[in-house]
Amino acid sequence: MKLYNISFKNIRRRKAKMLFLALGLIIGISTIVTLLAITETMTVEIEERLDQFGANIVMVPRTEALSLNYGGIDVGGVNYEVREFDQADIPKIRTIKNAKNLGVVAPKVLGAADIGAKQVLLMGVIFDQELALKTWWQKHGAFPETADQVLLGSTAASVLGLAPGDPMETGGRAFQVSGVLMPTGGAEDHAVIADITAAQAVLGKPGKVSLVEIAAFCRGCPITELTLQIAEKFPDARVTAMKQAVMSKMQSIELFKSFSLGVSVLVVGVGALLVMVTMMGSVNERTREIGIFRAIGFRQTHVMQIILLEALVLGIFGGMAGVALGNIAAWGITPLVVDAGGFAGVNFRTGGICLLMAAALSLLASLYPAVKAGRMDPSDALRAL
Amino acid sequence: MTDHLIEINSLNKMYDSGGTGVAAIDHMDFYIDDGEFVSVTGPSGSGKSTLLSVMGGMNRPTRGQVQVDSLDLYALTPEQRADFRSEYLGFIFQSFQLIPYLTLLENVTVPMAITGRKKKEKRDMAMAVIDRVGLADKALRLPDQLSGGEQERVAIARAIVNRPPIILADEPTGNLDSRTALEIMALLQELNREGHTVIMVTHNREMERHATRSVRVRDGRIETLDTDWCTK
Known part of the structure; x- marks a missing residue:
């Protein structure tokens, strides 16, 4: 039994709970992936259209x-x-x-x-x-x-x-x-x-x-x-x-990219907040458990390691599920919003970045709950028993 | 330097209750020697559980000193006190307090998760204490698949797996029927005979007789001590 065993077993044996915790990330990442995939297709289409406007x-x-x-x-x-x-x-x-x-x-x-x-x-x-x-x-x-x-x-x-x-x-x-x-x-x-x-x-x-x-x-x-x-x-x-033509092309594309980035930042922000709130709720729910860990000699850092490792695993899982769902959604939605534009295919680079972002976001959003859990006074936690 | 395993000096613990200070422990002085089985009894709210958490290094007193093996507990940092608990203490909590998503074997192994022992050594030590409490055949079950008495045995196995010199038990028989309670008391007595110092908090006077010494507390003060007890 190592500290990571506690994290993994908690995740494995409370799947429904963990799925709920990862939901914020899944929604956030899938939205970003869908948005980026659609924007990518729109960009290509705009370029093609603009190219038709001459030299x-x-x-x-x-x-x-x-x-x-x-x-x-x-x-x-x-x-x-x-x-x-x-x-x-x-x-x-x-x-x-x-x-x-x-x-x-x-x-x-x-x-x-x-x-x-x-x-x-x-x-x-x-x-x-x-x-x-x-x-x-x-x-x-x-x-x-x-x-x-x-x-x-x-x-x-x-x-x-x-x-x-x-x-x-x-x-x-x-x-x-x-x-x-x-x-x-x-x-x-x-x-x-x-x-x-x-x-x-x-x-x-x-x-x-x-x-x-x-x-x-x-x-x-x-x-x-x-x-x-x-x-x-x-x-x-x-x-x-002919800079005017080029600039107008670039501006149109940049406008789409800025819009996409803006929405992505908003979604990431909401996702992070959701992760923090759910993680905070999870820590509060586990007061009893954390109290026991602290009472039997776990240091603050040990408790934080357990919480952060769970957050990391959830982040990776949420990221993977979000990338998969996002691509499926983009495949379904792109033909509806972009005329004559089909799904451009899975962008592995975007997927990789989103995965890393989900893991980092989950860790970051769980930092405060983890610190709070680590600092939990064992006597207070046990009084709640 | 003191000759006693645990020495409590001028201990006072106040809680804030709606802006008014309430003394959970009111000027206690006593000591416990190595190898004793001490019961702390008293009615609900008398301060016995607070006393146990203060002795366990988990609840800083308002005034006074707790020395264990000549170590002033509250002169240590919180992390040092965590290390002290890991090395010196085995806790048996009220209502068993097992981790619900871990099997019996895993629950017992948890205190060793932060030690440097090898995986096989941890497993062997855990299985030895599980066997000792008579649950070897149920080692892979989850807590909710065990009876109350069995869960209490797991809690005891978890408390002794790191071979701590001191066992702190908070109402270990509180949720058990009388027959199972007697079995648990017999187990605690056995551990005491093997050299563990046992300090048990209970509101059940029946259980008091299993200890070698007893102290009764009321309103945060020591009410009576049996003949072997001495105040300082």
Whole structure:
């Protein structure tokens, strides 16, 4: 017989009582696990949704000139030395260390083209990539399917007086308007959008790319890290993170995480209080027993060891049961609260942390009852016999 | 240095009762020698149980001194007094007071949980005293599976398992029928003959005659001592 035998036998032979004691922890931990699992799924879904809102990194050739354009109003300015990328080099972007964080890479060539008597912005794109990036584009007609079809921005179509199905000629090449974009408020409203190869030919820039838009999201690493990695591969490029888009993503996610953390802290607090109250009740109930232990020569520390060991075992049990229940609850609830989101699976790291937290919490909450039990005057305890 | 095993000097214990001090023990002086069987009798509320807890190092007196084996009990720290109880005393409580979730064997082994003895030694010592009180065949039963007399025997086995020189018994026959009570008294007498000093508190005058000496208390004071007793 050792002190731990007394703790274990008490737990083993009073299972219902112990289950009640562990209940606070089980409820607390399972709530936290459920909440974290749901938040995790929501975070992933938000990231995926936000990623659909376009590029967040732009790579342009390095230039000394400042842009004299704001909100679509051009006030002049001349780039004396316009450099462009070789299209053949663009795949190098996918050789960066964090290549797995890259989504769509959409190169485009830009230039002025004459259509009739008017000069317009001709934008050459790879339509598959561009449409994956600009999921919000809506059109009259259809998106181009062949290299001799073009898509017109709403303002361009209006100014040029063209509609889907109309023929169009520029740079000595004949095109057909397959569709007209509905107004987006962006630069594409003023552009004629063509296949990149055709546009390069019209603009006299074969194999050249004016800028590259990249959609990326880096969970667990800052977006600036990605821009640096891309800049290393393209020393002559200026790679810019569109911080506004990134920040809004991060803020949304952080908001969810803060909410989750806040609720978790509250639940942990209530759980700890519950453990302390039930442990206190248990100590009061065991006054007689503690009195006997003290009377037969147990020191204060011996009594505390018995109580704290029981608390530790209850904490581990409560933590394990809470993690299991929490995951089961998350599995059941997640599809109900997150559209198209399934349970992401058991997160063992979160489970481990919750287990440790439950054990520590149980010990901490039992500290005062244990000290009270240890300090119990044996004569007072025996008088209650 | 004293020649007596237990020496009580000018002992006084006051309790607060609704703002008024009530003397549970009122100026007691006496001693107990090694190997005696002393009964302390008196009516309910006379202070006999308080006297036992003060002698057991569990209840600090308001005034006075308790010396056991020349050790001033209340000059010790609470933890030192706990060690003293473990080494010197075996308690037999009123109403048995066994731990309900431990078997008979485990209950008897509890006082050894804080000693450095080996597991086998603890078990052997516990089984020896259980056998001594005649319950070897019920060693694995829980307390609620035992009769009152059997539970009292377990309480005695628990009190003597660490081989303490002093046994303090608080109403050991209070919850037993007369036949079982006599059996328990015979057991206590036997332990006394083997060298244990036994101090028994009882309100039953019938039990008094089993002791070698007796003291009657009333209102916290010693009322009468038998001829062998001496006041100082």
